[in-house]
Amino acid sequence: MIKLADVSYVRLGTRDLEGATHFATEYLGLDVAERAKGSVYFKSDAREHTLCYFEGDPGDQVVCFEVEEQSHLDEAAAQLESLGHPVRRGTASEAALRKVHDFIAFRDPTGNPIELAWRPAYSGRRYHGARDAGITGFSHVGLCSSDLARDEAFWTKVTNAQVSDRIGDAPLLRIDEVHHTIALFPSAKPGIQHINHQVETGDDIMRSHQFLKDRQVRMVFGPGRHPTSSAKFLYFEGPEGMVFEYSSGVREIADELLWRERQFMFEPKGFCKWGAKPNITEFNK
Ligand SMILES: CC(C)c1ccc(C(=O)O)c(O)c1O
Numbered sequence: 398m399i400k401l402a403d404v405s406y407v408r409l410g411t412r413d414l415e416g417a418t419h420f421a422t423e424y425l426g427l428d429v430a431e432r433a434k435g436s437v438y439f440k441s442d443a444r445e446h447t448l449c450y451f452e453g454d455p456g457d458q459v460v461c462f463e464v465e466e467q468s469h470l471d472e473a474a475a476q477l478e479s480l481g482h483p484v485r486r487g488t489a490s491e492a493a494l495r496k497v498h499d500f501i502a503f504r505d506p507t508g509n510p511i512e513l514a515w516r517p518a519y520s521g522r523r524y525h526g527a528r529d530a531g532i533t534g535f536s537h538v539g540l541c542s543s544d545l546a547r548d549e550a551f552w553t554k555v556t557n558a559q560v561s562d563r564i565g566d567a568p569l570l571r572i573d574e575v576h577h578t579i580a581l582f583p584s585a586k587p588g589i590q591h592i593n594h595q596v597e598t599g600d601d602i603m604r605s606h607q608f609l610k611d612r613q614v615r616m617v618f619g620p621g622r623h624p625t626s627s628a629k630f631l632y633f634e635g636p637e638g639m640v641f642e643y644s645s646g647v648r649e650i651a652d653e654l655l656w657r658e659r660q661f662m663f664e665p666k667g668f669c670k671w672g673a674k675p676n677i678t679e680f681n682k
């Protein structure tokens with residue numbers, strides 16, 4: 398079993414690195430950690446980076462999870478290969494680009510590019526967003542799934558992920574006490590469905606709603622409150638259609654033994670208890 402310790406970073410290709418950088422700093426509220434040739438790294442918490450935009454195809458979207466031991470990479474590679482998922486070991490220069498000591502890359506059953514990294518760098522410099530969005534850190538990803546049952550089985554049997562709740566057949570998966578770190582979302586094609594940053598308070602959500610609306614950023618869902626994690630939320634569209642979520646007050650599952658996964662309906666009331674209706678492509682099919 399592959400033990401995922403945390404979600405580490407996402408890497409997103411972009412045709413407009415300057416535009417993406419402007420959005421990430423001035424709108425989303427991230428902090429530039431480093432500008433390199435053809436890529437820009439962003440901080441959202443104590444880590445050296447949690448997002449990297451690189452010049453390339455916007456369809457290139459990678460999620461990385463941290464593992465605790467280097468040996469876990471070898472064990473994970475052997476297990477994944479035995480299950481028919483080809484694994485590539487990152488080269489030293491690729492690891493340096495990702496600011497990690499070592500990593501492997503593979504695809505989940507839907508075809509989402511996933512990396513597992515050992516020793517991602519933490520920063521000596523404190524995160525402070527260019528815009529005060531109240532961000533406390535990068536927290537979870539929504540991953541597209543072309544077969545929810547198959548992908549739930551992959552994440553829960555091959556890794557330590559566990560189902561916290563389900564909306565329809567879409568599971569919210571935890572790897573630690575946080576309600577979810579991976580949200581599977583039905584979709585015909587692979588990709589990151591959304592990128593979540595936690596913010597300090599509900600006021601931060603409402604302030605950002607006003608701020609982003611004033612600047613004609615497309616609102617996708619919310620402000621609202623998830624019945625599942627109990628978090629207040631706002632989803633909006635970033636560069637090349639990527640959806641970003643702010644949420645505040647995500648539930649923690651302190652006592653695993655007392656928690657039973659719950660079933661919510663795959664309709665607006667399963668996603669928001671305030672009555673907000675999503676404007677998310679996958680809902681409108
Ligand atoms: C819209 C999606 C997949 C979703 C549903 C529920 C929560 C939550 O309980 O916090 C999310 O964060 C989501 O992104």
Ligand SMILES: [Fe+2]
Pocket residue numbers: 537538539580591593642
């Ligand atoms: Fe989310």
